[in-house]
Amino acid sequence: MRQVITLVNANEMRPAVGPIGLDYLAAALQAEGFEPRLLDLTWEDDPEAAVAAMFHVEQSLLVGLTVRNTDDCYLASQYSCLPHLAETLSLLRRYTSAPIVLGGSGFSVMPAPLIEELGADFGIAGDGEEALAELAWSVAAGETPVSVPGLVWRNADETTSNPARPVDLRALRLSGRDFIDNARYWREGGQGGFESKRGCNCACIYCADPIAKGRQIRLRDPGEVAQEVANLAGQGVSHLHTCDAEFNLPRSHAVAVCEALIERGLESQVQWWAYCAPTNFDEELADNMKRAGCAGIDFGADHGCDEQLARLGREHRVEDLERVAEVCHKHDIVFMFDLLLGAPGETRETIRETMQLMRRLEPSRVGISAGVRVYPGTALAAEVIRGPLAEQAGLVGQLENNDNLTKPIFYVSPEIGPEISSYIGELVGGDQRFFCPDPAAQLTDYNYSENKLLIEAIRAGHRGAYWDILRRVQENLPPA
Numbered sequence: 001m002r003q004v005i006t007l008v009n010a011n012e013m014r015p016a017v018g019p020i021g022l023d024y025l026a027a028a029l030q031a032e033g034f035e036p037r038l039l040d041l042t043w044e045d046d047p048e049a050a051v052a053a054m055f056h057v058e059q060s061l062l063v064g065l066t067v068r069n070t071d072d073c074y075l076a077s078q079y080s081c082l083p084h085l086a087e088t089l090s091l092l093r094r095y096t097s098a099p100i101v102l103g104g105s106g107f108s109v110m111p112a113p114l115i116e117e118l119g120a121d122f123g124i125a126g127d128g129e130e131a132l133a134e135l136a137w138s139v140a141a142g143e144t145p146v147s148v149p150g151l152v153w154r155n156a157d158e159t160t161s162n163p164a165r166p167v168d169l170r171a172l173r174l175s176g177r178d179f180i181d182n183a184r185y186w187r188e189g190g191q192g193g194f195e196s197k198r199g200c201n202c203a204c205i206y207c208a209d210p211i212a213k214g215r216q217i218r219l220r221d222p223g224e225v226a227q228e229v230a231n232l233a234g235q236g237v238s239h240l241h242t243c244d245a246e247f248n249l250p251r252s253h254a255v256a257v258c259e260a261l262i263e264r265g266l267e268s269q270v271q272w273w274a275y276c277a278p279t280n281f282d283e284e285l286a287d288n289m290k291r292a293g294c295a296g297i298d299f300g301a302d303h304g305c306d307e308q309l310a311r312l313g314r315e316h317r318v319e320d321l322e323r324v325a326e327v328c329h330k331h332d333i334v335f336m337f338d339l340l341l342g343a344p345g346e347t348r349e350t351i352r353e354t355m356q357l358m359r360r361l362e363p364s365r366v367g368i369s370a371g372v373r374v375y376p377g378t379a380l381a382a383e384v385i386r387g388p389l390a391e392q393a394g395l396v397g398q399l400e401n402n403d404n405l406t407k408p409i410f411y412v413s414p415e416i417g418p419e420i421s422s423y424i425g426e427l428v429g430g431d432q433r434f435f436c437p438d439p440a441a442q443l444t445d446y447n448y449s450e451n452k453l454l455i456e457a458i459r460a461g462h463r464g465a466y467w468d469i470l471r472r473v474q475e476n477l478p479p480a
Contacts, residue, residue, distance in 0.1 A: 002035050003035060004058055005062045006037050006062075008064065008088070009038075009039070009040045009180075010042070010047075010084065011066075011068050011081075013081075015455055016189040020192075022180055027129075028128075028132070028174070031173070034133065036179065052095050054095075055096045062099055062100075063092055063099070066104040067105075074369075075396065075421075075437060082114075086117075099121040100120045101135065102124075108126055109208040109375055109376070111123050114406060115152050126214060127166055150164035169218050174228065175224050177228055178235075183237060185237075186463070190466065192237035192240045195242070196225045196257050197219045200245040202245075202246075203379075204302075205380045206373070206374075206380045207375075208375040208377070211377045222253070226261050226266060239463035239480065240270055242272065247274040251285060258292035268293075271293055272295065273468060278324050286328065294333070296333070297333060299324055301316075304318060305350045305353050308343065308346065308350050311345045312343055325361040325363060334471070336367055337367070339354060343372050343413065346416060351427065358434070362433075364471060365434075365468075366435065368437055370420045371396060372410060373409070374411050375405065376405045397409040457472075
């Protein structure tokens with residue numbers, strides 16, 4: 001008997017980013033004997049008609065709805081994805097009686113609150129490749145799936161959560177990448193994605209990655225990663241971005257992945273961009289990455305003041321940023337420093353010091369996030385929230401009926417206040433190297449979601465990391 005599982009993507013942000021997690025899930029489900037099918041509402045002008053058509057043909061054992069983002073993490077817009085996700089779930093309910101399961105990185109950050117708020121039957125927090133199959137077998141057998149790892153479910157008037165179980169990525173074959181339309185996401189979204197590992201053991205006070213993907217770093221086989229890149233190249237996807245927390249942690253694995261790509265000759269077929277930490281980056285790794293086809297690096301610099309870096313829980317210091325800049329300039333690597341301004345302890349002087357450092361180090365671009373998204377379960381949330389939200393100094397966003405922090409809440413140091421964006425704008429002046437937190441700034445706007453100039457650049461043929469696309473447009477350079 002065929003056991004169909006429908007996987008749904010309803011991400012409405014533009015440029016559209018491919019839901020690579022569904023590619024991985026589909027491969028794992030197929031290996032377990034299930035038949036996954038895709039309902040990608042991202043491309044549908046009439047979502048209801050698409051849903052009706054899908055379930056008119058055949059019903060499903062389960063329906064999985066991916067939650068990639070809960071919001072756009074952007075203080076100036078404070079856009080929440082949850083109303084759209086609630087509408088999608090309600091739409092699915094109208095046309096199928098199958099249990100609906102939530103999953104994905106966004107869901108895994110705050111699983112129990114999202115199950116309650118969106119009204120799904122189940123959720124899977126953390127890795128889903130094994131857990132979704134286990135849930136499906138239980139549902140097919142008519143059993144209550146109480147032992148499934150990472151499972152979140154509503155039981156009477158309470159929500160119950162099981163501990164997540166990290167999968168052994170080396171034991172899974174995820175390189176096929178033939179479930180979603182990767183070529184279309186490349187054409188209309190500007191890039192494809194691949195993953196070389198999961199998890200993050202860093203102690204950044206604000207970051208939700210360790211919550212969503214685990215604090216244990218789990219590595220994929222470098223040869224399997226290279227095979228995945230080769231399969232994407234075979235689909236015409238020639239511009240990729242890493243989906244790792246930070247590609248160079250651990251450094252030895254980054255080198256091994258680069259060597260695997262070079263061994264397959266993939267540097268002549270693809271260009272790729274990476275997120276990296278300012279630590280564990282040296283000339284040897286820079287050379288390996290460049291020879292493997294890396295076209296640009298986004299370093300999580302966060303700040304240019306050692307005291308603030310310590311407060312943020314970062315391991316690197318200003319001297320590491322200086323070394324990274326020197327290495328990238330020497331090897332002619334395009335690179336960006338991403339800044340996170342407004343955290344506890346921030347002052348006008350620490351921001352000014354950081355901007356001066358950026359000008360001195362001359363990265364290709366500087367991304368600036370003003371205000372820090374406060375996620376549940378992080379050290380930042382524990383530090384700045386000790387009572388009703390409306391009574392906490394420095395909090396900006398939806399302060400009413402949002403105790404679980406599912407709606408966007410940001411922290412901005414009271415030393416600076418709500419004028420942080422305008423103050424940053426004054427320091428930047430007209431320097432196009434800085435992407436500022438200003439929705440009216442057009443090319444220098446750092447919110448990629450619904451960025452019209454970015455969307456038009458992709459339509460004109462630009463590909464790659466979004467910050468690098470904007471850089472090329474600013475400098476009147478041809479598409480990568």
